[in-house]
Amino acid sequence: MNKPVDTxxxxxxxxxxxxxxxxxxxxxxxxVTNPATGSVTRRVPFCNxxxxxxxxxxxxxxYPAWRDTPPLRRARVMQKFLHLLQAHQKELAQLVTGEHxxxxxxxxxxxxxxxxxxxxxxxxxxxxxxxxxxxxxTGVDCHTVRQPIGVCAGITPFNFPVMVPLWMFPxxxxxxxxxxxxxxxxxxSASMRMAELFKEAGLxxxxxxxxxxxxETVDAILNHPGIHAVSFVGSTPIAKYIYxxxxxxxxxxxxxxxQALGGAKNHAVVLPDADLEFAADALIGAAYGSxxxxxxxxxxxxxVGAAADPLVKLLKKKAEAIVIGPGDKEGVDMxxxxxxxxxxxxxxxxxxxxxxxxxxxxDGRAHKVPGYEHGYFLGTTxxxxxxxxxxxxxxxxxxxxxxxxxxxxxxxxxxxxxxxPYANGTAIFTESGGAARRFxxxxxxxxxxxxVPIPVPVAFFSFGGWKGSxxxxxxxxxxxGVKFYTRTKVITSRWPHQDTPAPGxxxxxxx
Numbered sequence: 001m002n003k004p005v006d007t008x009x010x011x012x013x014x015x016x017x018x019x020x021x022x023x024x025x026x027x028x029x030x031x032v033t034n035p036a037t038g039s040v041t042r043r044v045p046f047c048n049x050x051x052x053x054x055x056x057x058x059x060x061x062x063y064p065a066w067r068d069t070p071p072l073r074r075a076r077v078m079q080k081f082l083h084l085l086q087a088h089q090k091e092l093a094q095l096v097t098g099e100h101x102x103x104x105x106x107x108x109x110x111x112x113x114x115x116x117x118x119x120x121x122x123x124x125x126x127x128x129x130x131x132x133x134x135x136x137x138t139g140v141d142c143h144t145v146r147q148p149i150g151v152c153a154g155i156t157p158f159n160f161p162v163m164v165p166l167w168m169f170p171x172x173x174x175x176x177x178x179x180x181x182x183x184x185x186x187x188x189s190a191s192m193r194m195a196e197l198f199k200e201a202g203l204x205x206x207x208x209x210x211x212x213x214x215x216e217t218v219d220a221i222l223n224h225p226g227i228h229a230v231s232f233v234g235s236t237p238i239a240k241y242i243y244x245x246x247x248x249x250x251x252x253x254x255x256x257x258x259q260a261l262g263g264a265k266n267h268a269v270v271l272p273d274a275d276l277e278f279a280a281d282a283l284i285g286a287a288y289g290s291x292x293x294x295x296x297x298x299x300x301x302x303x304v305g306a307a308a309d310p311l312v313k314l315l316k317k318k319a320e321a322i323v324i325g326p327g328d329k330e331g332v333d334m335x336x337x338x339x340x341x342x343x344x345x346x347x348x349x350x351x352x353x354x355x356x357x358x359x360x361x362x363d364g365r366a367h368k369v370p371g372y373e374h375g376y377f378l379g380t381t382x383x384x385x386x387x388x389x390x391x392x393x394x395x396x397x398x399x400x401x402x403x404x405x406x407x408x409x410x411x412x413x414x415x416x417x418x419x420x421p422y423a424n425g426t427a428i429f430t431e432s433g434g435a436a437r438r439f440x441x442x443x444x445x446x447x448x449x450x451x452v453p454i455p456v457p458v459a460f461f462s463f464g465g466w467k468g469s470x471x472x473x474x475x476x477x478x479x480x481g482v483k484f485y486t487r488t489k490v491i492t493s494r495w496p497h498q499d500t501p502a503p504g505x506x507x508x509x510x511x
Contacts, residue, residue, distance in 0.1 A: 010031075010040055010041065010042055010043055011042055011043070012029070012042065012043045012044070012045065013032070013042050013043065013044045013045065013188045013189065013192065013212060014192065015045070015047070015051065015055065015209075015210060015211050015212065016191075016192055016195040016196075016208070016209055016210035017054055017055050017058050017206075017209050017210075017211075018058040018062075018205045018206045018209070019199050019203075019204070019205025019206060020205070021192075022054075023045075024045035024047050024048075024051045024211075024212070025048065025050055025051055026045050026046055026047050026048045026051055026213075028045070028046040028048075028216075029043045029044060029045055029046060030043070030044050030046055030185050030214070031043060031044070032044050032099055032185075032186065032187070032188060032189070033099075033339065034098055034099070034101075035099075035100065035101030035335070035336040035337060035338055035339065035375060035376045036101055036325075036326035036327060036328070036335065036336050036372055036375045036376075037326075037372060037374055037375055038340065038374035038375055038376065039374070041098065041099070042188070042189065044185050044188045044212050045212050045213065046185065046212065046213040046214045046216060046217060047182075047211045047212055047213040047216075047217045047220070048213075048216065048217075048220070049216075049220040051211055051213075051217075051220075052180070052211055052217060052220035052221055052224060053220070053224065053226075055180045055209040055210075055211050056151055056180060056224050056226045056227060057226070058205075058206040058209055059151040059178035059179065059180055059206055059207070059209055059226075060150075060151055060178070060226050061206055062178050062204055062205065062206030062207045063148075063150060063151060063177070063178045065204065066173075066176060066177075066178055066204060066207050067147075067148050067176045067177075069176070071124050071125040071128055071174075071176070072125050074124060074173070074174055074176065075121075075122050075123070075124050075125055075174065076202075077201050077202045077203050078118060078121050078122045078124070078170060078173075078174050078201075079122050080200075080201035080202055081118060081170070081197060081198050081201035081203070082115065082118045082119060082122060083201075084197040084200055084201055085111075085114075085115050085118060085194070085197060086115060088193070088197060089108065089111050089112065089115065090108065091193070092107075092111050092162050092190055092193060092194070093107035093108040093110075093111050093162075094107070094328070095161070095162075095189045095190045095193060096110065096111070096160075096161050096162055096187070096190055097327040097328050097335070098189075098328070099161065099186065099187040099188075099189060099190075100158060100159065100161060100186075100187050100293075100327075100338055101291070101327050101335040101336040101337065101338055101376070102290045102291070102293075102327050102335050103327040103328075103332050103333065103334070103335050104327055104328055106289060106290055106327075106335075107162075107327070110160050110162060110163040111162045111163065113163050113456070113459075114160075114162045114163035114164075114165070114166030114167070115166070116458065116459040117166050117167055117170055117171065117459040117477045118166060118170045119459060120171070120459040120460050120477065120478070121170040121171050121173075121174040122174075124174040124175065124482075127174075127479070127482050128146045128175065128482070128486070130143055130144035130145045130146060130488075131143065131144045132144075136492070137494075139494055139495070139496065139497075140492060140493070140494045141492070141493050141494075142490065142491070142492045142493075143490075143491055143493075144488050144489065144490050144491070145488070145489050145491065146175070146482070146486040146487070146488055146489075147176070147486060147487055147489055148175050148176030148177040148485065148486060148487075149177060149228045149229055149257065149485065149486065149487050150177060150178075150226075150227075150228040150229075151177065151178050151179070151180065151226055151227050151228055152168075152169075152172045152177045152178070152179050152180075152227070152228065152229040152230070152231070152485060153179070153180045153181070153182070153221050153227045153229070153230045153231070154168040154169055154172075154179065154180075154181045154182070154230075154231045154232070155182050155218055155221065155230065155231070155232045155233075155234070155242070156168070156181070156182070156183050156184060156191075156232075156233055156234075157184055157233050157234045157295075158184035158186040158187050158293075158338050159290065159293045159294060159295070159338070161183060161184070161187035161189075161190040161191065162190045162194070164233050165181055165183060165190075165191055165194065166194075167231075167233075167463065167476045167477050167481070168181070168231045168476065168481075169181055169208060171477055171481040171482060171485055172229075172231075172485040173203070173207060173208060175482060175485040175486050176486075177229075177485055178206065178207045178208070178209075179207070179208050179209065180209045180210075180211060180221065180227065181208070181209070181210050181211070182210075182211050182212065182213060182217055182218065182221060183210070183212065185212055185213060185214055186338055186339060187338075188212050191210050192210060195208055195209075195210050218242075219245075222242060222245045222246055222249060222256070223245070223249055225249070227256060228256060228257065229256060229257040229258070229484065229485065230242060230246050230256055230257070230258050230259075230260075231258075231259050231260075231476065231484070232258070232259070232260040232261065233261045233295065233476075234261070234262070234263075235262060235263045235396070236262030236263040236396075236422070236468050236469065237262075238262075239260035239261060239262035239263075239470075239471050240260070240262065240471055242258060242260045242471070243258050243260045243471035243472060246258045257472075257484065258471065258472045259464070259470075259472040259473075259474055259475065259476060259484055260470070260471040260472055261295070261424075261463075261464055261465065261469065261470055261475075261476065262422075262424075262465075262468055262469050262470065262471060263295065263396040263422060263424075263468070263469065264295050264296065264297075264299075264396060264422050264424035264425065264465065264469055265299060265300055265393070265394070265395075265396055265420055265422040265424075266296060266297060266298050266299060266300065266422075266424055266425045266426055266427075267298070267300045267301070267302050267416070267417045267420070267426050267427075268282075268283055268286070268298045268300070268301050268302065268426070268427045268428070268429065268453060269302045269304060269410070269413045269414075269417070269426070269427070269428045269429070269439065270283075270301060270302065270303050270304060270307045270311055270428075270429045270430075271304050271305075271307060271410060271428070271429065271430040271432065271435060272304060272305045272306045272307045273430055273431045273432055273435075274307065274429040274430050274431060274451075275429075275431065276307065276310055276311050276314060277314065278429075278451075279311065279429040279451075280311060280314035280315050280318055281318065282429070282451075282452075282453040283298055283301060283315065283402070283453060284315065284318045284319060284322070285453065285454075286298035286427075286453035286454050287299060287301075287400070287402040288319065288322055288333075288334055288380050288400045288402070289334070290334075290335075291334055291335060291336065291337050291378070291399060291400050292346075292397070292398060292399045292400040292401060292402075293337065293338060293398055293399065294454070295424060296424065296425045296447075296454045296455075296456055297398075297454070298402070298427065298453055298454070299396070299397060299401065299402060299403065300386075300393060300402075300403050300404075300405060301315075301402065301403070301404045301405070302405050302406075302407055302413045302416060302417065303404055303405070303406050303407075304406075304407050304408070304409065304410060304412075304413050305407075305408060305409070308404070308406045311404075312361060312382075312384050312404055315361075315382055315402070315404070316361050316362055316382055319362050319380040319382055319402070320362065320380070322334050322380055324367060324369060324377060324379060324380075325369050325372065325377075326369075326372060326375070334380070334400065336369075336372075336375045336376040336377045336378075337376045337377070337378055337399060338376070339376060340376050342376070342398070342399070343376040343377070343378050343399075345399075346378055346397055346398070346399030346400070346401060347365050347378060349391070349392055349395070349397045349399070349401060350363065350364070350365050350381050350392075350401060351365075352391055352392060353381075353383050353386075353390065353391075353392040353401075353403075356387075356390045356391065356392060357390075358383040358384070358385060358386045358387075358390060358392060358403070359383060359384040359385045360381075360382075360383060361382040361383065361384050361404075362379075362380055362381055362382040363379070363381055364378050364379025364380045364381040364400060364401075365378070365379070365381070366379070367379025378399060378400060379400070380400045380402075381400060381401045381402070382401075382402050382404070383401070383402070383403045383404065384404045385404070385406065386403040386404060386405050387405070388405070388416065388419070390403075393405065396422070410435055410438065410439070414438075414439065414442050414443060417443060417444075417445065418442075418443065418444045421467060421468040422465070422467065422468050422469050423444055423445040423446055423465050423466035423467040423468065423469050424445065424446060424447065424465035424466075424469040425445065425446070425447040425448070425449070425454065425455055425456075425465065426443055426445040426447070426448055426449070426455075427448070427449035427450070427451075427452060427453050427454075427455060428448075428449070428450055428451075429451055430450075430451070436450045436451075444466060444467070445465065445466060446464055446465035446466040446469065446470065446475070447463070447464075447465065457478065459477055459478065460478055460479075461478045462474075462475035462476060462477055462478030462479065462480035462481060463475055463476050463477060463478070464476060464480070
């Protein structure tokens with residue numbers, strides 16, 4: 001049983017609009033809980049269309065002046081924001097732990113990865129440089145400029161309350177856009193704190209705004225004609241919905257520009273020549289870190305040939321040794337899941353795996369944490385002899401459940417991974433350069449690790465998958481992020497002398 005909900009004397013999370021905290025006009029609210037205890041810590045408003053419209057109007061009003069601010073001055077604001085994020089990194093991580101549940105060291109690491117995107121955005125004067133060709137025709141020059149697109153919006157998931165928003169709004173704002181962020185209603189506080197820090201850094205009012213809510217709020221964003229681009233990270237069904245809705249929506253630019261990152265079923269292929277001890281350590285962290293609530297978590301291991309039996313034995317031993325408890329306690333390896341509903345959903349998948357006939361090597365359903373009986377805890381679960389037609393393989397479980405499939409050869413393993421509708425991340429463990437190179441070339445997945453279990457790119461590269469893991473053409477952060485938040489304009493110019501022939505009626509040729 002979960003602890004009864006008590007919302008008395010609980011603070012309500014505000015919105016951030018026009019550079020200040022504001023109360024929402026909505027009458028609908030939800031609860032924010034501490035996943036380790038089950039207690040309600042805050043109430044969060046589920047914004048209506050009027051609340052969203054107020055934030056969009058503030059962003060639209062701030063846009064002309066911010067667009068015309070030289071990139072170097074924008075970069076100086078970003079540099080101050082960077083320093084404030086670094087100074088408040090632990091505070092932000094504590095907010096993440098309190099609302100998501102992940103351990104404090106894990107939260108610190110996720111905040112650091114977000115900070116690195118801000119470091120990248122500080123180089124915006126260089127990143128916006130265009131191309132120039134002189135004398136493409138007689139006395140004719142051609143050059144390109146990158147210009148912002150207007151008001152942008154971001155819709156972010158519960159699992160990385162700091163890192164994923166930082167994938168989006170710093171790059172968008174550095175490029176000269178204004179921004180409306182809707183973080184997950186389960187973890188609203190870190191975004192509000194970042195908004196305060198950004199204002200302290202000197203960001204003009206209205207350039208960055210924060211609203212909260214559920215599907216009604218999301219739909220108000222997707223259908224608002226004043227929003228020109230939407231970035232999203234979440235599940236594949238919602239990513240597809242956002243992509244299709246934005247394509248149909250009206251705006252001054254036609255359909256909205258979209259980058260919608262969806263779900264994943266990330267595979268790690270382990271060959272017999274791999275260092276199995278090293279591989280098992282890497283896979284344990286990749287599967288059970290953050291309680292498996294990562295879009296880049298390794299949730300399926302493909303053990304090839306003779307690697308299977310010893311690898312499963314090692315995985316079981318190491319998974320059993322994981323210390324589970326509240327994320328703010330020292331020595332804890334894995335915290336709770338984010339909500340009771342999500343814990344029960346993941347536990348239901350374990351039930352299903354048993355019914356489907358997978359071999360249960362380790363069952364985490366009965367795990368209890370003394371003193372935290374109302375927390376949303378689930379132990380580590382490991383399945384072996386999983387088949388591709390089982391739901392525990394096909395679905396993104398998003399919890400501490402690792403499944404092992406067995407294949408006879410690297411060729412079979414590659415074919416298995418390539419048949420999967422998700423294509424976010426994958427990894428191979430081997431000491432063979434030839435095998436690794438073949439894997440790199442043939443695998444149809446957006447991000448690939450070689451003896452690296454979670455190949456999340458550094459900030460100056462771009463993050464994103466293929467197939468059902470991405471709807472849109474451009475990934476987040478890195479240069480693809482800059483391209484997403486800008487439009488390229490090509491300018492062809494001629495400064496004629498008096499004797500220069502006037503243009504004729506025929507198709508102009510410049511060679």
